[in-house]
Amino acid sequence: MNTLSISHLSLTYKNGFQAIKDISLEIGNGMFGLLGPNGAGKSSLMKTIVGLQKPSSGNIIFNGIDISREPDFIRQNLGFLPQDFGVYPKVSAYDLLHHIAILKGIKDNAFRKRQISGLLEKVNLSDFRNKEVHTFSGGMKQRFGVAQALLGNPKIIIVDEPTAGLDPEERNRFNSLLNDISKDVIVILSTHLVEDVRNLCSEMAIINKGKLIRKGKPGDLISELEHKIWSKRINRNEWEDYQATHEIISQQLIERELYITTFAAHQPKDFNAVPPLLEHVYFHSLTQKP
Ligand SMILES: Nc1ncnc2c1ncn2[C@@H]1O[C@H](COP(=O)(O)OP(=O)(O)OP(=O)(O)O)[C@@H](O)[C@H]1O
Ligand SMILES: [Mg+2]
Numbered sequence: 001m002n003t004l005s006i007s008h009l010s011l012t013y014k015n016g017f018q019a020i021k022d023i024s025l026e027i028g029n030g031m032f033g034l035l036g037p038n039g040a041g042k043s044s045l046m047k048t049i050v051g052l053q054k055p056s057s058g059n060i061i062f063n064g065i066d067i068s069r070e071p072d073f074i075r076q077n078l079g080f081l082p083q084d085f086g087v088y089p090k091v092s093a094y095d096l097l098h099h100i101a102i103l104k105g106i107k108d109n110a111f112r113k114r115q116i117s118g119l120l121e122k123v124n125l126s127d128f129r130n131k132e133v134h135t136f137s138g139g140m141k142q143r144f145g146v147a148q149a150l151l152g153n154p155k156i157i158i159v160d161e162p163t164a165g166l167d168p169e170e171r172n173r174f175n176s177l178l179n180d181i182s183k184d185v186i187v188i189l190s191t192h193l194v195e196d197v198r199n200l201c202s203e204m205a206i207i208n209k210g211k212l213i214r215k216g217k218p219g220d221l222i223s224e225l226e227h228k229i230w231s232k233r234i235n236r237n238e239w240e241d242y243q244a245t246h247e248i249i250s251q252q253l254i255e256r257e258l259y260i261t262t263f264a265a266h267q268p269k270d271f272n273a274v275p276p277l278l279e280h281v282y283f284h285s286l287t288q289k290p
Contacts, residue, residue: 002063002155002186003028004049009058011041011048019044021210022058031182033197033204033218034190035282041210042190043083046158049188050080062156074156076105079149083160083190085141088134093125093144096133097151104152119147123177139170146177156186163193175200198278206285214285221281229280230271231261249283263287 004027011020019041036042047053049060051071060067060074067074089096097116106112120126123143128136133144142162149157159178163171178187179200191197197204198218205215214221229249234242236258242248246262253259262268263284 001029003061004156004186004188005061006049007058007061009045009048009060010056011044011053012056013044018056019210020048020055023207023210023212024058025205025212025215027186027188027203029182029184029186030202031178031187031189031200033201034188034207035192035194035197035204036190036207037192037286039209040207042207043160044210045207046080046160046188046190047082049074050078050158051075076152077155079151079154079157081142081145081149081157081159081162083164085145088132088141090132090134092130093120093133093136093147094129096144097148100148101151106152115151115153119150122150123147124173138165139167139174142166142170142174143177146174146181150181154185156188157181158188160190161192162189163191163196171196194277194279194282206282208286213288214281218278218281222276222278225263225276225280225284227273228263228265229261229274229276230264230268231259231274232268232271233257233259247287249280249287 006023006025009020009023010018012018023045034042044053048055051067051074062074065073094116097119098112101112101116106115120129123146125140125143125147128140133141136144145162149159163174166174175196178189181187189201201218204218206213239251242260246268247264248260249263250261251258261274261280262271267273
């Protein structure tokens with residue numbers, strides 16, 4: 001079992017902006033989902049875990065070792081797929097993996113070759129091994145990203161919004177790949193897709209404005225909202241009135257009709273009960289005052 005223990009972590013960027021505020025989390029094997037709106041601090045948190053950002057305070061302990069003291073230890077055990085991979089050099093998929101493997105310190109030649117071929121197979125890119133990565137489609141680039149993250153058999157894999165921009169088929173393929181590899185390792189996934197966290201992750205956290213606002217098992221967080229979520233179809237001109245009198249957690253167009261969803265301990269007049277979803281947990285938590 002691997003363990004990542006983040007305690008009282010804060011990060012202030014050089015310009016004085018505090019992107020992470022006193023976050024503590026315990027993460028074990030399996031898939032951990034990190035949800036939060038744009039600018040919440042998900043990428044900042046991930047970059048701090050992988051050692052690309054030095055925290056202002058707090059610490060990160062991986063398998064009992066403080067990573068700030070032994071940065072090589074986490075580097076050797078870690079795979080990272082950043083949100084923005086940047087520019088790909090004009091080299092083939094195979095050569096780029098080879099290069100990254102060397103940077104990761106995989107010295108044994110035969111082992112390296114075997115692993116690269118195995119990973120290309122795993123992410124379904126064997127037929128494209130000699131193609132230059134910059135010519136790949138978005139989905140192929142993300143699968144390549146997973147292959148590079150898996151080099152060296154890391155015990156912790158961090159993927160930052162990996163399915164953004166993928167078509168539904170590629171997204172499914174990518175998610176099942178993550179699911180397969182998360183059995184014996186820690187996978188931390190950040191995403192805006194609440195549904196993906198529900199389907200893939202055994203544990204999750206929601207962050208907003210740099211703060212941790214919810215954490216737990218998706219099913220448990222959903223159960224807490226049982227009999228507290230209500231919905232109603234309204235006319236567009238009624239929206240402001242409802243917003244003034246109810247805790248509206250979302251508004252949604254369904255077949256061109258406007259529905260509002262509210263959180264309340266008792267059934268509000270003219271509202272229908274709806275079974276809680278992780279989406280409700282997410283929106284409700286964002287309306288909470290920290
Ligand atoms: N290098 C930096 N210097 C200063 N501020 C930064 C830096 N990087 C990020 N920020 C700020 O930190 C906050 C959190 O950014 P971050 O990229 O971590 O959010 P995020 O949750 O990953 O958002 P998204 O969902 O859009 O990817 C934002 O307000 C952002 O502008
Ligand atoms: Mg981000």
